[in-house]
Amino acid sequence: MKRFLEILSVGPAVTIQDRGRQGYARFGLSAGGAMDCYALAEGAVLVGNQKNDAVLEMAGYGGKFRTLEYPLWIALTGAAMQSSVDGRNVDWRCSLLLAPGQVLEVGSVIEGTRGGTYGYLHVAGGIRIEPEIGSMGTHLRAGVGGVDGKVLKAGTRLAIGPPSEDSDRKPPQKAMTLPNPEYLGHRNIRLLWGPQSERFSQRTRQRLLDETFALSHRRDRMAMRLHLEPDQPPFESLLTGLSDPVQDGDIQMTGDGVPTILVREHQPTGGYPRIATVITADHAAVAQLPTGEPFRFELVTLDQAVEAFRLWRAQIQTLAQAAQPVIRSPEDIDNLLDYNLIDGVISAGDQTL
């Protein structure tokens, strides 16, 4: 018997993700990986997975999922979405045991001041597919990783690794929860000027800091184009230069004068001038910005950026200590207890796929 997560229906942009593949930029392949690494780490803590176990990344909308034969510990992190199990609401950032036959339904992102764009579904044991070029993560632009390098389709059954007490993956003994993270509410995206900033006029650079912006619908895992209001004329656009290596968070000015933020699946090199770079500590926050939500850029110093990164990484590394047991209301508890947790999770006949 094998563990599976069955996809009954699925949104248009659901992919398998992990931390991506580093080291191939020199061959034309950017790292890719989850748009929100904080959410990736939260899920690993909640279901007892390793840090790089593969998960489902759901852009805007999830789908309907079911487990076959085995109960599976799951958790949902990142942008909160309307979700339920057999009609009962499910809390975000909580581990939960999905019993065989139960259907987890993940709908649209819940709008609000802490709204976001990318939700993540984690399964204890991790999704197991054949890695490509060192990662299971789907790089849509390159057509690498995931299932055929593409978004997931309804009807797919994803193999799930066995959680086991004696491996590095320890399934939770009880449902755990994590507090709401602060970054999902960030509407101040911090940036640094970069090697090409001075090609732009002082006025253009100041404008990037002074005005309020929003992300347009033209956004994906490669790049996110800003939306300019009718009273916001295009920016100064400069001639394309020789291609240099580019990185996550670079804000490039396209030929039509619209700032575009490069994200995980960016081209590894580019000739469009780049006006600034979003600091690493704000990569998840900027990726999670809801489309159309007003935000501003804020200039920081390199020291401030590094300090923010130190705090950001420390938060991720101490997530395990931040996890608390879930306190459920009585009507939910009997639902949880009608399953024998231990017998369900550990099985002597269980084999690694």
Next chain:
Amino acid sequence: MPQPDYPTVMQAGDSGVMVLFGDSLDMAINNAAHAFDAALRVQNWTGVEEVSPAIRSVLVRYDPLRIGADALKDKIIDLLSSRSWLKVEPDPNRRIWKLPAHYGEGSGPDIENVARQLGKSVEETIEEHSQSKLTVLMLGFAPGCAYLGSLPKRWDLPRLDFVKPEVPPGSLSVAVRQTVLFATPIPTGWQTIARTPFLSFSRCTEPFFYLAPGDEITFESIDFKTFKDLAREVQRGKKIVNPESPN
């Protein structure tokens, strides 16, 4: 704006340092970037996570909690001053590829247009292109997508004023004294003159990428039947060409 003295070292984001060797498409500048990239990669400095070269620059990505920007830049400047990078000879161990290419007809629909722009016959165009000794200036845009240069001056052709939605893997397209070799289906605004059955990227087979920055390439004109035969062998996972070394 004053011109910087090259090479120059610049902060790029909170975890990157960019080293630039010049501001033009020039083989000495490109070679300097490749030589410095190779020298950097063998240093194994703590905290350096990835080094990647492009046409005239090298990006050093690092973990700012393991090495400070100033300390890293000092090391980079020391390494830069250890040699005249713009005067280094090309790597004596560089790989030399002779890639089969089918010019014109269905494989290179823009060849007549290119020949007209060059003021040459199609045959002369094929001959000049295939006899040019090219270097992999960089890989970028898409996996295994190689920018090759430089073609003779008269090949400084403009890009098309539209983008072709997709050209097949192996296509060779030209503009601005360069040839771009695609490994995946790609949209392009360059003029496509030929197609090679060789694919520089395979997502399933190690080492995944066959071309590296600094490799030397010439093309050998083949007929359509040979192209089809070789393409079939590539599909079966067979290696149709091996690189040589200058020695």
